[in-house]
Amino acid sequence: MSKWRQRLERIEAGDSQTKDQSGGGFGNFDSFGKAVRPKALKPANPTIRIGPDYSDPLDVVDWFNERAAIIEEGCAVSRQEAERRAYECLIVDWLNRATSKQEDSTRCVRCKSAVSDQDAVPVLDGKGGHYVIHDACWPAWMRERRAAAEKALAAYGLSSG
Structure with a gap:
């Protein structure tokens, strides 16, 4: 069994050792320890361009x-x-x-x-x-x-x- 799967099972079972000290979650888990899907990554700035438009x-x-x-x-x-x-x-x-x-x-x-x-x-x-x-x-x-x-x-x- 993978480490990720083991961690998920511990979180689902309510194991407090898998949370950080502030009570917040880490990785792909919310602050209550429930697994959440990661959001799709979007470019920080989609307007970044390599070079100019030479027609302008x-x-x-x-x-x-x-x-x-x-x-x-x-x-x-x-x-x-x-x-x-x-x-x-x-x-x-x-x-x-x-x-x-x-x-x-x-x-x-x-x-x-x-x-x-x-x-x-x-x-x-x-x-x-x-x-x-x-x-x-x-x-x-x-x-x-x-x-x-x-x-x-x-x-x-x-x-x-």
Whole structure:
């Protein structure tokens, strides 16, 4: 017999040793020792979101300012440093969202030439998939993607400096 079942039987039999000293219950029992069903757990805040809605410029700026305030307060850094970190969060979020499916996984996503096992680097795309790219192409590809992200964020009035 499980410990839970033994405890339940003791409570149903009125064993006072299963209650805390204040008379209140514990676990899935009310203050009278009667078993109760646990309530379904609900998210504490169902409106929490990972990143902004890029179709709404105000949402992007609000998310940036909110993130900067959280970083400033939580990390005890200057507002300028907090904004720099919030901007980097936006860059990463944009890079994770701005992905496209690689049509041919035997070809480099940047230069489109064939990729061998010796020079292939799988790169996660942020949506559960990956890209295959040459080791030598990766730095330039990342610079190009970051430049695209910075250009997209500049359209919202945000910049790294």
